[in-house]
Amino acid sequence: RASDLPEHVLDGIEPTALTSCTRVDAVSDTIGLFSEPNRSIFLWLLDLCVEVTNNSDVNKMTAKNLAIVFTPNLFNIAKLNPMLAMTHNQKVTDFF
Numbered sequence: 001r002a003s004d005l006p007e008h009v010l011d012g013i014e015p016t017a018l019t020s021c022t023r024v025d026a027v028s029d030t031i032g033l034f035s036e037p038n039r040s041i042f043l044w045l046l047d048l049c050v051e052v053t054n055n056s057d058v059n060k061m062t063a064k065n066l067a068i069v070f071t072p073n074l075f076n077i078a079k080l081n082p083m084l085a086m087t088h089n090q091k092v093t094d095f096f
Contacts, residue, residue: 009038009045010075010092018095027095045070067093 010018012035021027034042049066056062061069071093077085 008076009042018092021095
């Protein structure tokens, strides 16, 4: 489980860096801020999501559905107050 990992993939990134991305090039720049191995893991996860969404007509997993499923596991919700965690979760889902 992702919650058992010592560090979540997005823990090393400031929440505002993710939530302020409004352009594709800004997303690319933000991913460049990730430390290794988190960057490689995140890029692998994105590749996996592309493979899954390519079959969304069969598996019903659209990009939005995958974002909703994966996002809570990408950062440590326990470090945030509940209201901030909910807001941050939505912003990261949009980023994803």
